[in-house]
Amino acid sequence: MNKKDKILIIGAGLCGSLLALRLAQRGYKVEVYESRPDLRKVDISAGRSINLALSDRGLKALRLCGMEEKTRKICIPMYGRLIHDKEGNTFSSNYSGRENEYINSISRGDLNAILLDEAEKHENVNIHFNKKCKKVEIEKNIAHFKDYETKEEFPVIADVIFGADGAGSSLRKSYISERKFLFSYSQNYLNHGYKELEIPANKQGNHQISKDHLHIWPRGDFMLIALPNMDGSFTVTLFLSYDEGKYNFENLTSEEKITEFFEKEFPDALSLIPNIKEEFINNPTGALGTVKCSPWYYQNKTLLIGDAAHAIVPFYGQGMNASFEDVFVLDEILCHFEPFDKLKTGSSREIFDWKTVFKAYQKARKKDTDAIADLAIDNFHEMKDHVANPLFKEKRKIEMDLEKHFPMQYFSKYSLVTFKENMGYKKAMDRGRAQDKALLNLISGDDISTSLDMTKEELEIVLKKVIKETNEILKEDKIAGL
Template sequence: MCEVTLVGGGLSGALLALMLARRGVKVTVYERRADQRADQIEEGRSINLALSARGIHALSLVGLDSEVLARAIPMRGRYIHPVSGPCSLIPYGRKPDEVIHSVSRRGLNAHLLDALSREANATVHFQHRCTHYNPRAGALTVYDEATTNEFTTEVSCVIGTDGAASAVRDAMMHSSRMNYSQAYLEHGYKELTIPPAADGSLRIEPNALHIWPRGGFMMIALPNLDRSFTCTLFLPHVGTPGFDQLSTREAASGFFARTFPDALPLLPNLEDEFFRNPTGGLVTVRCSPWHFDGRALLLGDAAHAIVPFFGQGMNCAFEDCEVLLNLFDQHAANWDEVFPRFFEARKPNTDAIAQLALDNFVEMRDTSGDPRFARKRQLEHKLEERFPGQFVSKYAMVSFHRVPYLEALERGRVQDRILMDVCSRASSLAEIDADAVFACLHEAIGNVS
């Protein structure tokens, strides 16, 4: 029986373990955290993620898509909150099913682990942290947090699904000629909560991703099942404004009163949460190769952590699982063949989504409050309606289709440049000749279908 050891039972580790176990592979998972399923499957308020087409498709391969979507909240567009004046909804897509879904991170992980626990040939060891790995010797060292016992076990094949700060990647870097870079944004993030109103009702529109774009920074909010919203403030670590300047309760609430006046009354625990919750960093990790000698592989954030502004980190990691599974089938479980092909297939695409995510930060914080951006979305929808199958917006290519990320990047950039140019020169959609714009796009890039 083919055997594999996964380090990390988070989102990609749990899904990949499930896929491989169902192919008859004997899977052992070492996960640093305790098993949180009992109290997390009935999740309410929690940290949430946007799930879209790629992630849903990968979940469908293990029959979990309907179950996960039943506990997700569809978000139809960006709900823009200016400093003053009326809010507006900019739809993501044209069709009713062109939505993204807010899901609980812990709830989703719990569903995957629960499904995995029903597979006879899969074992998950919780509170087991990988502390060292020697890929040449095939020796994995694990610390058992419950017993405080550290042991070394022989492993024939290891897949590192242990996230952005991967211990497996660190070990591979020391054993092979791996190139590596990490780039932090000057922005960090902090999570805050909009609770339900006193009577249990919703305080803001539930079927949208809320954005407070403010030029160099922004806040967003995604809905939870318990009618609360998880807000994330993205702000420079240092500067004016910056996290370093918000060092007192007065400074924090004063900043919110000036910058997010309509959000302040929605955040009754702002001051407590602001100082209790950590400020996280935002990093892009690039490394190559992701594999060593048919014995070790990196997947998900361990191979390619990206910033969260396209809502694709998990979706991309789930797509990784699907691609690996296809190669596993094609090459009869021969890791020597599978690992290099996986790297070759995914690396250009994960580099592309890393760039798309960085670009989208600028769009979300700087331009989504700009009327030209709203006009561009309207024009995109008009083009999609008029030229079905021939024009697909960049956002749709990434979120509603499974067009390779590299293609979405290349086509999307040309489209964005042409459409932004047209929308900057017109003051309303009525002034724009959609046929002429399509002809121009067609000449530049051909069809997207």
């Protein structure tokens, strides 16, 4: 590892631009190649999610790079879910019983732009747009690019190559095609795709529905969600099967059928989306899937990071957060190894190489990205279906009360995953799932009366029972080797 190493990052998306900034701050020289045009100059939003939910893990990595304050200025806090039923009734459910815990709606383009600005300001960073990586010769450390403007193809040689090129990573594809090592890989598509629509601002430029919530229209097998934008509009996303159920993407092909579907399933939303037919027909239908692979690195030469290493379905709102957290974890590993390298005396031989760093990074990180991939699938079922279930609502109410009265002792699964930024996703998943099981056992047995509001004393009894049973479940799972 040497600060003179030439580092190449493929992809200047959310992860690539933050990684470039952080490596530059650590003193490395970084060249970034991005296939798309510069999003600060050209609108390239079509086909990707327009806004995202940013939460504590992402903010932790942004803070590390000095970007938290700038980011918060373009965030809209969402304190909970607002659930819409078919009759137009709504009910809300907070994300946490603690007041300072919420998630944030943020524009992908605006966030990417401030990261690019900051990275480009750094003397150690050069960003090249409209250059698509076609393949990487991993043994020789050569990435081959095509320039979209000149149509020319050219190679770039580097000491270390990072693949931050998203779910369809060219570096990952090269791991498969080059067959230089045993590379395990899985890709699982959902039968659901997504389509983005818009609720515009009202005439005064204000939001037409609460901007303090993430809106959900759960309908069992499919759902609609909406996240607020700074200009008073909402980005609405329909998650629907491609080919199953009465209504699906394959059969919603005529204006009449689209209107019929929305009139029947989402009448209140329909009245807020004036251009429904045009948008439904013209906006692309995006695919959703999970990618898991291993190893993420090849020798001391290349590393996959962000979605390139672990694409997940969007339902926990954690893909970007996990990709930002990758940068944080990699930085911690570099902090651990670099001081030893500085201690070397006389000889120019390095004590640690990038392979040591990459290996330690994957060891620290892989279990957590596997966990959030599985949690994201769970949250799909929770959002489209369980949120409307009375037992689920009861459980959430007790959890909110526990968090409110015992803020230091109780953290629901949602809070562990979303707000406990120093606990890995795997630990959050194991504890959260055991806790859910314990709480549901208590509710479905006669242990707690859920019909009335509980006093603090009654809640304390519940807390003790839940903690005891959670620990027993965790112990049993450990013995069973789960």
